[in-house]
Amino acid sequence: MKPFDFQRADTVPDALGKLAPGGAYLAGGTNLVDHLRAGIREVDQIVDVSRLDLTEITETSGGSVRVGAMVKNSDMAAHPFIRERYPMLSEALLAAASGQIRNMATTGGNLLQRTRCVYFYDPTTPCNKREPGTGCSAIAGFGKYNALFGASEHCVTTHPSDMCVALAALDAVVVVEGQGGERRIPFAEFHRLPGDTPEIDTNLRGGELITAVELPPVPVAAHSTYRKVRERASYAFALVSVAGALHLEGGNVKEVRLAFGGVAHKPWRAQKAEAYLTGRPATPENFRAAIEAELADAQTGPENAFKVPMLRNTVISVLEELVENRTAQRRAEQGGAA
Ligand SMILES: Cc1cc2nc3c(=O)[nH]c(=O)nc-3n(C[C@H](O)[C@H](O)[C@H](O)COP(=O)(O)OP(=O)(O)OC[C@H]3O[C@@H](n4cnc5c(N)ncnc54)[C@H](O)[C@@H]3O)c2cc1C
Incomplete structure (x- = not known):
């Protein structure tokens, strides 16, 4: 070193x-x-920066929850605000790494963790992200972790974070401090697709320090979940993952949030699936049609084609689970009132 x-x-x-x-x-x-x-x-x-006084989780006057950049992943997962208002985020954090790593890993560091592509980790192989201009070994090589959406001829890898998938679904805001003062970056604009500069992961400017992540009030997120599909039950990165939240009114989808992990260079907000489902009856047929609308843009090769049925099945299963829980919750409320 x-x-x-x-x-x-x-x-x-x-x-x-x-x-x-x-x-x-x-x-x-x-x-x-x-x-x-x-x-x-x-x-x-x-x-x-690990000893900076950025370790609090507080509520802002506008009802947002502000998570300091040095809050440990384990502390965020266990906090009552996160567990009650944003269960998908707590579940995503707990699905990551191991207890020991979550006790060390911070909110700011998690946002900036880099890809787990095997070629990025092997300095003897070409990798445009590690060494721009050398080529992308994953395109014709080991492609199990390759992206379905938004890849380029220069990089086909995926973003590894679980936490960030939930933050994408929640429209979080990343608060940063630089020489020019504070900047607030909407989550959708924080991470980048690879394009022809795959070595640049985010829109953070040189020297900027992440100070907090703000979670806006998202009532639908109280009814949410995170599902991660991986090769081992723990200590493995996602092949695909789904953060989902659902609000029904009279059997119709009033609001839905869906974001995917393991399928793109950045956490992938499934805007086409959300748009398809909103206002439609919450049926398995519509769940399937919604994910097909998103998958229409999927690009596959021989090594990552398995992710298409895996993502489809996971999304449908997550939405069905949210409907079942909602129905059970409503029945319990009606029973309690009777
Ligand atoms: C064995 C193993 C398994 C893992 N499994 C998973 C998993 O399943 N899912 C998952 O999501 N993650 C997983 N991780 C990744 C883990 O979540 C990240 O390593 C962790 O979140 C990074 O946080 P950190 O505080 O340690 O960051 P650091 O390692 O300290 O920093 C990471 C990057 O962020 C920068 N940085 C840190 N804080 C700031 C700040 N406040 N402002 C600006 N820049 C900053 C650093 O300069 C560095 O570039 C795993 C890690 C390991 C080692």
Whole structure:
């Protein structure tokens, strides 16, 4: 590992002031340290931000929930605001990594974790994301984790985060601080598709520090869930995952939120499926038609074609589960009132 200068920041302005060109912030270190060790990344300087006072989960006057960038993934998953108002987010966090890693990993670091493509992790192979201009080995190579949506000829990989799939469904806002002051980035604009610059994952500007994630009030999210399909029951990244929320009125879909993981370079908000379902009866036939509307744009190769039926079945199953729970909940409420 290349030697680097190490500094610790006590406040946000201190962190912004200390970061030098070629430097990186260090939070939980569960992704960055792996990259330094594997020779995927070299830095001249580390600014440790893990002790910044950004560890609170609070409610804003507008009813949003503000999660500090240094809140650990395990603490966010367990917080009553998250469990009660955004269960899909709590479930997504708990579906990730292991207990030990969740105790170290932070909200800000999770947003910036990088792909798990095997070629990105192998410095002996070409990878445009690791070394621009060298080519994409995954296109003709091991493609199990390749994207269905939004890939380019330069990169076909997927985003690995579970937390971010739920944040996409919730229209979260990423709050960042830079030399020019605070900036608020809508979640849909935070991560990028690969295009011809796959080495750039997000629209964060150089030196900016993530200070918080804000979750707007989303009443439908109280009735939500997260389903992750993976090769082992724990400690594995998603092949596909689905964050879903559903609000029914008289058997019709009043509001639906759907976001997918494991299928694109960024968490994928299923806008076509949502648009198809809204206002229609909540039937298995309509759930199937909704996912087909989204899948019309899917691009597959021999190694990732299995994700199409996997995603279709997972989406239908998640929506059916949400309908069943809703029906059971309403019956219980009516029974209680009688
Ligand atoms: C074995 C293993 C299994 C895993 N399984 C899963 C899984 O199933 N699902 C999943 O979603 N994740 C999984 N992860 C990934 C894990 O969630 C991330 O490593 C973690 O969330 C990163 O957070 P961190 O605080 O450790 O970030 P760090 O490693 O400290 O930082 C990551 C990046 O973010 C930057 N950074 C950190 N904080 C800030 C900030 N506030 N502002 C600006 N830049 C910042 C750093 O400079 C670095 O570039 C796994 C990790 C491991 C090691």
